[in-house]
Amino acid sequence: MPYIYAVRHDLKLVHKRVWGVYSDAEAQAADIEWRELLAVAPEILGYDELHDLTSVTEYQVSVEAVRKIASEYNRFRQQVEATPSRTAYIVPSRIAFGTGRVYQALIEVSGVHFSVFEGLQEGLDWLGIQELPELSIPD
Numbered sequence: 001m002p003y004i005y006a007v008r009h010d011l012k013l014v015h016k017r018v019w020g021v022y023s024d025a026e027a028q029a030a031d032i033e034w035r036e037l038l039a040v041a042p043e044i045l046g047y048d049e050l051h052d053l054t055s056v057t058e059y060q061v062s063v064e065a066v067r068k069i070a071s072e073y074n075r076f077r078q079q080v081e082a083t084p085s086r087t088a089y090i091v092p093s094r095i096a097f098g099t100g101r102v103y104q105a106l107i108e109v110s111g112v113h114f115s116v117f118e119g120l121q122e123g124l125d126w127l128g129i130q131e132l133p134e135l136s137i138p139d
Contacts, residue, residue, distance in 0.1 A: 004029055006135055010046045013127070017135045019055035024065035031069045033049040035076050046083035048127050052090045052135070054120060066099050070106035077110040084111040088123030090105060 005016040018030075038045050053059070054079040089100045100116035107114055124132060 002081070003069045004135060007041075007044055007047070008132075009119075011129060011132075012045050013129070013132075014049045015048065015132065015135050016046055017052045017055065019057070021058040021060065022046065022053065022056045023058075023060040024062050027061045027065055028069060031072065035072070038076070038080070041079060044109060045077075045080060046085050048085050048090070049087040050090070050123060050129075050132070051125060052120060052123075053096060054090055054092050056096070059093055059099075062101055063099055067102045067106060070103055073107055074110045077112070081092055084113060086113040087115070088127050089114065089116045090120050090123045091118060 002020055003016060003018040005014055007014050037050040089103070091097045091100050097116055097118060104116060115123075115126055117126065124130075
């Protein structure tokens with residue numbers, strides 16, 4: 001599962017884009033990497049996030065993995081002072097929508113406002129972003 005992200009300080013936004021096969025192992029590895037980044041760049045902890053999974057070709061993230069990731073994420077947010085933020089999770093399929101909603105229920109206790117969308121524009125509207133430059137998938 002390749003992914004890229006860009007920090008947009010002007011929008012107080014972290015834009016993540018995932019493509020290809022997205023499985024438990026990839027989701028857990030990306031979560032660990034993300035928490036490591038937040039530990040050294042805590043100023044972005046309060047930024048909103050846009051997770052664009054619309055280029056995922058095979059969504060294989062299980063509810064069990066989602067529970068583990070949410071538990072680790074909640075534990076991490078309890079250890080640091082973080083302002084509430086919003087995360088828009090843009091999904092490629094109904095199964096991804098369902099597991100995204102499970103994740104939403106599990107992490108909202110940490111103060112994050114999380115919402116799952118089937119379309120990119122819906123997520124941008126919810127975040128209050130008028131236009132966002134494309135975060136291109138590398139060749």
